[in-house]
Amino acid sequence: EIVAGAGVGSVAGFLGGLLGVGGGNFILPVINWLGLDAKVAAGTTALVVVFSSLSGFLGHATMSKLNPWFVGVTALMAAAGSIIGSQLMKTRLSSPQLKKVIGILLWLIAAKMIFDLV
Numbered sequence: 760e761i762v763a764g765a766g767v768g769s770v771a772g773f774l775g776g777l778l779g780v781g782g783g784n785f786i787l788p789v790i791n792w793l794g795l796d797a798k799v800a801a802g803t804t805a806l807v808v809v810f811s812s813l814s815g816f817l818g819h820a821t822m823s824k825l826n827p828w829f830v831g832v833t834a835l836m837a838a839a840g841s842i843i844g845s846q847l848m849k850t851r852l853s854s855p856q857l858k859k860v861i862g863i864l865l866w867l868i869a870a871k872m873i874f875d876l877v
Contacts, residue, residue, distance in 0.1 A: 763793060768807065776815045781808035784868060787861060797854040797861065805841070 767789050775782030787804045791797060848857060 764790075771807075772811045772814075775808075775811045776818060781812040781815070783808040784865060788865065791858065791861070797857040798848060798852075801848065801857060801861070805845075 767786055771782035771785040771789075774780075774785055783804045786807060787800055790803060791800045795803070852860070
């Protein structure tokens with residue numbers, strides 16, 4: 760498990776830093792595929808992505824001028840959304856339902872990326 764986690768984390772961190780995303784969209788499907796319960800996988804991904812996102816943010820922040828108000832409001836709203844989402848997952852969603860939601864979101868993200876290429 761440690762070797763698999765190190766491999767997945769390294770690849771997701773590299774791709775996340777390269778693309779400017781947290782890497783959760785790479786980590787979550789893989790650890791779910793490895794057999795972790797969907798809720799445990801989502802919680803694990805949420806913790807891991809904090810570190811990947813922070814290092815990616817710091818790298819990109821040094822290369823561009825960021826509007827501090829925009830960053831602050833976005834961070835505040837992301838925190839609020841995270842709290843609401845985690846409560847919803849804890850109280851309302853079963854693991855099979857969560858897997859379906861994750862799958863649908865990943866398909867929507869893939870579709871948007873494909874349409875952006877055209």
